[in-house]
Amino acid sequence: MSAKNVFITGASRGIGKSIALKFASMGYDIIANYRSESALQQLEESLQKYPIKLVKLKGDVTSMEDCESMFESIKNQFGKLDVLINNAGITRDQLILRMPEEDFREVYDVNVMGTFFCMKLAFKMMLRQRYGKIVSLSSVVGLNGNSGQINYAASKGAIVAMTKSLAKEAAARNINVNAVAPGYIETDMTKKLSEDAVNKVKQSILLNRFGSTTDIAEAVYFLSSEQANYITGQVLVVDGGMSI
Numbered sequence: 001m002s003a004k005n006v007f008i009t010g011a012s013r014g015i016g017k018s019i020a021l022k023f024a025s026m027g028y029d030i031i032a033n034y035r036s037e038s039a040l041q042q043l044e045e046s047l048q049k050y051p052i053k054l055v056k057l058k059g060d061v062t063s064m065e066d067c068e069s070m071f072e073s074i075k076n077q078f079g080k081l082d083v084l085i086n087n088a089g090i091t092r093d094q095l096i097l098r099m100p101e102e103d104f105r106e107v108y109d110v111n112v113m114g115t116f117f118c119m120k121l122a123f124k125m126m127l128r129q130r131y132g133k134i135v136s137l138s139s140v141v142g143l144n145g146n147s148g149q150i151n152y153a154a155s156k157g158a159i160v161a162m163t164k165s166l167a168k169e170a171a172a173r174n175i176n177v178n179a180v181a182p183g184y185i186e187t188d189m190t191k192k193l194s195e196d197a198v199n200k201v202k203q204s205i206l207l208n209r210f211g212s213t214t215d216i217a218e219a220v221y222f223l224s225s226e227q228a229n230y231i232t233g234q235v236l237v238v239d240g241g242m243s244i
Helices: 014-025 037-047 064-078 101-129 140-144 150-173 195-203 213-224
Strands: 005-008 029-034 054-058 083-086 132-137 175-182 235-238
Touching (some): 005 014, 005 064, 014 029, 014 213, 037 054, 054 064, 083 101, 083 213, 101 175, 140 150, 140 175, 140 235, 150 175
Parallel strands (some): 083 132, 132 175
16 A cells, blocks of 8 residues: 655644654655755755655745645545645834735735645645645634734635535545644744743743744644544634634
8 A cells, every 4th residue: 555645734843844754754655845945955855754755836926826736746646635734924124004915915815825736736645646635824813813913814814615615525535635824833933033022922822832843743643644534614723812
């Protein structure tokens, strides 16, 4: 029996890298979408200890042409796709009166259109298989909003709506579609926060700490596994209790 595979967008760093490492540790072949050569090299080095196949696909998820090319490569090399992880995403934070239109559009293009393109192409492959898992990265900001992130909140809220809608289209073909909504996660971005800002945020988190990228990877893997076969159209919030 051939190994299962997973296609991860934005796989070379942060949460995407942790997701790749988790799936590799479980024996999945990794199809890694990336934009940064240097970050990809670090991912390659981290994956060397696992006896899996790594396929590297450089591409811009905001381009349907790039996405079609990547999915054609997946079809040619594997003939199937077991799991899609829509992880690629960006932020361009600013209060609304100071936010340029291009910052709103850029965040929307990457976070929403990139997810839409990959969802559509993965669903097309999975329809023929009558099997598949699609997990997209949303955010608690997409559920609750956040000052200075109207563009990001809108994009991550859209992912929730897209997840629920596609789940209804896909269920009859044995395809599960879910999302994970992280809270504050230890990344290069949160490392730039001042000590006062960190303490203020932690006070709003029941577990009184930031999450790790591994915490998110574990949640994503769970929703992609057979243990989640009866779960679809759901958003798994992983925020240490911040949003309750």
